[in-house]
Amino acid sequence: MHYFKNIPQALPPMIRAENINKSFGKLQVLRNVSVSLPQGRVVAVIGPNGSGKTTFIKTLLGMVVPDSGTIYVEGRSIANRHDYRAQIGYMPQIGRYPTHLKIKQLFDMMTDLRKENAPKSLDEDLVVAFHLRDMFEKPLGTLSGGTKQKVSAALAFLFNPPILILDEPTAGLDPLSSELLKEKIQREHDNGKLILITSHVMSDLDELATDVLYLQDGSVQFYSSVDDLKLETGEQKLGRAIAQIMSKTATSSKLSETIKI
Amino acid sequence: MNKVTKYVLYDIVRNRFVMGYTLLLAAVSFSFFGFDPDPNKGLLSLLNIILMVVPLVSIIFSTIHFYNSYEFIELLSAQPLSRKSIFLSEYIGVAASLSLAFLVGVGIPTMLFEGTERGIVLIISGLLLTLSFVSLAFLAAVITRDKAKGMGLALVIWFYFALVYDGLVLGILFSFSDYPLEKVMLFLTALNPTDLARIMVLMKMDISALMGFTGAVFQDFFSTNYGLIIALSVLMVWVVWPVALAARIFNKKDL
Numbered sequence: 001m002h003y004f005k006n007i008p009q010a011l012p013p014m015i016r017a018e019n020i021n022k023s024f025g026k027l028q029v030l031r032n033v034s035v036s037l038p039q040g041r042v043v044a045v046i047g048p049n050g051s052g053k054t055t056f057i058k059t060l061l062g063m064v065v066p067d068s069g070t071i072y073v074e075g076r077s078i079a080n081r082h083d084y085r086a087q088i089g090y091m092p093q094i095g096r097y098p099t100h101l102k103i104k105q106l107f108d109m110m111t112d113l114r115k116e117n118a119p120k121s122l123d124e125d126l127v128v129a130f131h132l133r134d135m136f137e138k139p140l141g142t143l144s145g146g147t148k149q150k151v152s153a154a155l156a157f158l159f160n161p162p163i164l165i166l167d168e169p170t171a172g173l174d175p176l177s178s179e180l181l182k183e184k185i186q187r188e189h190d191n192g193k194l195i196l197i198t199s200h201v202m203s204d205l206d207e208l209a210t211d212v213l214y215l216q217d218g219s220v221q222f223y224s225s226v227d228d229l230k231l232e233t234g235e236q237k238l239g240r241a242i243a244q245i246m247s248k249t250a251t252s253s254k255l256s257e258t259i260k261i
Numbered sequence: 262m263n264k265v266t267k268y269v270l271y272d273i274v275r276n277r278f279v280m281g282y283t284l285l286l287a288a289v290s291f292s293f294f295g296f297d298p299d300p301n302k303g304l305l306s307l308l309n310i311i312l313m314v315v316p317l318v319s320i321i322f323s324t325i326h327f328y329n330s331y332e333f334i335e336l337l338s339a340q341p342l343s344r345k346s347i348f349l350s351e352y353i354g355v356a357a358s359l360s361l362a363f364l365v366g367v368g369i370p371t372m373l374f375e376g377t378e379r380g381i382v383l384i385i386s387g388l389l390l391t392l393s394f395v396s397l398a399f400l401a402a403v404i405t406r407d408k409a410k411g412m413g414l415a416l417v418i419w420f421y422f423a424l425v426y427d428g429l430v431l432g433i434l435f436s437f438s439d440y441p442l443e444k445v446m447l448f449l450t451a452l453n454p455t456d457l458a459r460i461m462v463l464m465k466m467d468i469s470a471l472m473g474f475t476g477a478v479f480q481d482f483f484s485t486n487y488g489l490i491i492a493l494s495v496l497m498v499w500v501v502w503p504v505a506l507a508a509r510i511f512n513k514k515d516l
Contacts, residue, residue, distance in 0.1 A: 024515070061339045063516040082343045090339040096332035098272035105268060112264045113340050 014039050014194040020069035029055045031219040042195045044205040047215035053198045089161040093168045095152035099141025126154040129180045145172050164195045202239035269354025286366025294374035311387050316394040323355050323398030324415040328408040335516050348511045356395045379465040386458035389496040393454045396503035403510045426453045443478035454499040
């Protein structure tokens with residue numbers, strides 16, 4: 001069964017992965033992953049725990065080097081390069097920072113690092129929305145998990161990069177902050193950026209995602225636009241639509257634990 | 262590179278552990294020099310403490326720091342920075358802060374009480390010892406992702422250089438006591454940074470007579486400037502090779 005369809009491919013892909021394979025020891029985490037991610041889409045990367053989502057994201061960032069296959073960002077292979085990361089804003093799943101550094105210093109450092117490629121004006125929407133400025137003098141070690149998450153989010157958006165990679169962005173955020181972040185993601189989508197989100201919260205993805213990339217056991221099960229997915233299954237909710245597709249492909253018993261609607 | 266180093270350094274200097282280490286070294290130094298009117302003896306006692314404590318603290322602190330910085334290193338590696346510069350920034354940050362602690366804790370008191378050539382040799386060798394054990398710690402930390410294993414490896418390295426190695430050398434010495442081993446001893450010394458640092462200082466202290474014929478050979482070698490430069494260079498090699506190897510491994514490592 002092939003679900004690779006109707007992802008608008010008119011625009012050149014921002015990110016293209018070709019036959020990515022990766023093993024950790026005997027465990028093969030990515031199997032022949034090939035996808036083209038065009039500009040202006042919000043792609044939800046979903047799959048059961050251990051399906052290779054985080055590894056896939058890390059290969060895009062160059063943190064994990066694939067055993068074979070090539071990744072192109074804006075048309076150029078990323079092998080042995082680091083400058084392309086100026087095009088990417090990354091929000092990690094767990095942000096842990098040097099404990100004695102103040103928030104302000106972290107922001108200063110990041111600005112310092114990305115100064116050359118950064119736009120003149122920084123995008124401080126989230127800094128303002130999360131009231132991070134009031135906490136600028138606090139050491140990072142004293143922050144709660146949620147506040148660190150806010151710092152990570154603000155940093156990812158700060159340099160206005162054309163590609164955003166958000167690993168579980170709303171996990172650990174309070175409802176208000178979570179809404180603020182989602183609004184911001186929506187705005188950046190309207191600005192035509194490519195946004196990759198991994199999440200287990202289907203309702204969030206339902207609001208934001210335009211496409212779904214479903215990974216299981218390290219291979220792409222399907223990659224389709226959300227509208228098509230819903231049309232095909234006749235479901236209104238993303239979570240249900242995916243559940244239906246998955247039960248058709250009838251491979252997964254792990255699915256039930258993953259998808260919470 | 263120094264952009265990151267600045268913040269790593271700032272983070273560590275504010276760490277209580279490094280402050281405590283500095284105070285401990287200062288307390289030990291001042292008490293040894295203060296209690297004994299003969300600064301030569303003070304220097305000798307201080308040397309023995311330094312040879313145990315400095316490598317231990319350097320290797321353990323650096324290993325812990327590396328593992329605790331893992332997520333931060335991940336974050337940095339998502340920025341437009343090369344792996345090499347991230348790794349070296351971390352190394353320089355840790356090495357500089359521990360060196361600073363050593364210079365304040367041992368360097369200042371030593372210069373006050375025994376600002377002679379001996380004192381300076383002690384400070385330089387202690388400093389290089391710090392750097393080389395930070396290097397070894399980084400090597401241990403990149404070899405395994407598991408913190409417990411990394412710590413274990415770091416401790417084994419320290420144990421080996423601080424205690425086991427000397428035992429092995431003594432064993433060799435006794436087993437082959439019928440042969441002239443002085444040159445061999447000179448070579449064996451070069452294989453252990455701790456021994457190298459010890460010998461460098463001892464040879465400045467006119468107590469080589471206590472060490473028999475080996476001591477005389479050592480004296481001949483190390484008391485010349487030529488010998489001292491060689492010893493310093495070998496110690497420098499002990500600083501460079503572990504961190505260079507570690508950087509190569511880190512370059513290809515999956516984070």
